Amino acid sequence: MARIDPSITPAAETAAAAGDLQAMSVDFFVSFVQVFGLPKSIGQIYGLLFVSAEPLPMDDIVGRLGISKGSASQGLALLKSLGAVTSRSVPADRREHFEADLNVSRIVTHFFENRLQPRLEHGDRRLEEMMELARAAKRETKGGGATAVLTRIQALQKWQKRGRNLLPMVVRWLKR
Amino acid sequence: MARIDPSITPAAETAAAAGDLQAMSVDFFVSFVQVFGLPKSIGQIYGLLFVSAEPLPMDDIVGRLGISKGSASQGLALLKSLGAVTSRSVPADRREHFEADLNVSRIVTHFFENRLQPRLEHGDRRLEEMMELARAAKRETKGGGATAVLTRIQALQKWQKRGRNLLPMVVRWLKR
DNA sequence: CCGGTCGTTCAAATCAAAATGAACAAACAG
DNA sequence: CTGTTTGTTCATTTTGATTTGAACGACCGG
Structure with a gap:
């Protein structure tokens, strides 16, 4: 042997x-x-x-x-x-x-849950903070590009949400 | 300015x-x-x-x-x-x-199509070759673990296919 | 044309991540 | 117990990737 x-x-x-x-x-x-x-x-x-x-x-x-x-x-x-x-x-x-x-899904799931999810969550928080600052900036400055930036951040938040919705779907699909 | x-x-x-x-x-x-x-x-x-x-x-x-x-x-x-x-x-x-x-989707799509897809395709070819060798090994050796390996490779191929099906779905979902 | 600004390229330096291997701890056999 | 084998840890080394910066070419205005 x-x-x-x-x-x-x-x-x-x-x-x-x-x-x-x-x-x-x-x-x-x-x-x-x-x-x-x-x-x-x-x-x-x-x-x-x-x-x-x-x-x-x-x-x-x-x-x-x-x-x-x-x-x-x-x-x-x-x-x-x-x-x-x-x-x-x-x-x-x-x-x-x-x-x-x-079990391929174990590896892939681990990746999703350990690399992606944490980043997404951290990103959420930072986007919130950015939003806050941008709103403040808009109030203080007159016209400026502040509004434009605000709009962008909102758009980003929408994307972030999309991502957060997609991930569990993918994981579920992989699991069966 | x-x-x-x-x-x-x-x-x-x-x-x-x-x-x-x-x-x-x-x-x-x-x-x-x-x-x-x-x-x-x-x-x-x-x-x-x-x-x-x-x-x-x-x-x-x-x-x-x-x-x-x-x-x-x-x-x-x-x-x-x-x-x-x-x-x-x-x-x-x-x-x-x-x-x-x-355009977040541009970046993500680029990643999928440039990092993932090529690997998946290359992987496909290698899996085929492995399959070939494993079949040959099975013919030559008597019982051995050759059959077990063959089964595993087949399972992997199924996963590979799953992955290849999932990717376009994700990309499509991101695009709208 | 000519002097200067703008942007790209690439060899060398820098940096971070992974691999090494020696020192160590744990588990066992006798 | 004691000596050996097995496996882990971690400081150091290696390796690969990114960044730098100097050299170069393109472009423009005058």
Whole structure:
């Protein structure tokens, strides 16, 4: 059952076909996670686990991908927190073994809820404040461009609202 | 009509209120564009133009934001290409003057069509290739995990398709 | 034409994010 | 207990992206 020798750094493997598949998967997921601004290592690890027939321990991951123990540890921690990877225990082996969970929506939802939502909310508050200042400016100055700015901010608020409505729809659609 | 002295670097301005509004706008748009992975300067420039009563020439932008001529030039070029900023000519002035266009959908659509779509398409091709290799692997090896991997790739393809269906829907929804 | 302003380009400097790896803690085996 | 293996943390290094600024070309007014 011994896996490929992890000391051989990159991907010098048994069957060329298997190696290619792994490389492609890694590649695919690296570019996938990068869309969401996640570090490359996340994609590498997930890509490797995705095509692996059985769960892998951390040193296999380190060995096969040629990344550091630190990266692997941190990457796996994030992936677990996303629910994208689960650890499974293997009979006569003390080490934690990892397995890819195929739930794309978890990753995407995490992105929405952690990157987008907070920004949208923070944006809301700032828009309110801007509105306030703009109104004050309008009162104080005579004609000026103050009114024009006010109108713009209002338009922005409408967009903001649109965005906030759209997001949950998208999330819901992805979940089923 | 003379604007604020551009030599005074950051934002030491006439009315504190006006200054705050500008700062808030810059801030707002900086964090907005960063969601889409665009450089900060883009957000700064757009934020400034957004609250400016009249179109501004490049040196005003450089002066008020305290950024370099190079950044301003490049940033404005991108913003123009996005259709987020338009240049307008001002009577007795040779310089190009810039004005913010309030079309959020342009920016977002650009992001979708330029960052997401290409990746999705590239992803499609890679998934096809992976599928091919996995099928080959299945034929060659006896039982193995080859079948399991094949199933996973198929599931991924389904997700990929979902994504490709969702995007145009979102874009359409944003456009009106 | 000619001097000067305006704007772009690009190599080099700067900055922020990610990866590394050594030191450390926890879990276990004997 | 004690020595070993496994996994985490975090200061340092690396890497990639953005910003800078100087050099350049285009354009205009006189």
